[in-house]
Amino acid sequence: MTSTRELTGRNAAFAADGFVEGLRINPSGNVMVVGCVDPRVDPAHVLGLRHGEAAVIRNVGxxxxxxxxxxxxxxxxVGQAHPDGRAAGDWNLVLLHHTDCGMRDLAPFPDLLAEYFEIPAAELDAxxxxDPVGSVRVDVDVVLGTLTGSAFLVSGLVYDVSTGLVETVVAPTPLRDMQLRQVSRR
Incomplete structure (x- = not known):
């Protein structure tokens, strides 16, 4: 078990040697990554992100x-509240799925998955x-159908946990305009 004492010791080393002073709340690279909580797939390490370069959202799958x-x-x-700290240019939204994902272990629990996706269980096959290649395509389509904006590029990547390599499944695709449609809960 990794203890709290070990973690605070690592933090002291980070504060001494890795801390970057003056970072702003907006990512310096205009990058947002949505990735899995699987410890083998830390987006910062897998994609070589620097501290403060990207906003990272992690959830199951x-x-x-x-x-x-x-x-x-x-x-x-939050970003709009801090416009002076926002880098100019388009945003890159990267959806990062991976092989051997525990999400497939949840397939026998359709009610749980339906609740997670906020859809009827009958729609889960979609x-x-x-399938990480299929799921990243599905999720890119969800984003493209929900967020619209010329200042966004959306891409879908799949990380192979056995090789450490990332495959581009969906090349960066621009959104059309900057409106965010209201997401309705089912």
């Missing part, structure tokens, strides 16, 4: 759910919970 969309909306409001 790295999926775009109504809750994820609400979180993104809230983060957008979510592709057992």
């Amino acid at each position: 790295g999926r775009i759910t109504p809750a994820t969309l609400r979180t993104m909306t809230m983060l957008g409001k 979510k592709q919970v057992s």
Whole structure:
């Protein structure tokens, strides 16, 4: 077990050697990554992100759910409250799924998954919970159908936990305008 004492010791080392003073609340790279909570797939390490470069949202499967969309909306409001700290240019929204995801272990629990996605259980097949290539395509489509904005690029990547490599499944796709449609809860 990793103890709290070990963690605070690591933090002291970080504060001494890795801390970057003066970071702003908005990501310096205009990047937001949505990824899985799986400890093998830390987006900062997998994608080589620097401290402060990206906002990272992690959930089960790295999926775009109504809750994820609400979180993104809230983060957008925080960013708007700090316009002086926002880098110029388009935002890159990266959806990062991975092989050997525990999400597929949840397939035998349709009621739990239906609640997670806020959909009827009969619609679960469309979510592709057992196929990371299919699921990242589904989630890119959800984002493209929900968020619209020329200042956003959305891409879908799949990380292979056996090789450490990332495959681009959906190349960066621009959104059309900057409106965020209200996400309705079912």
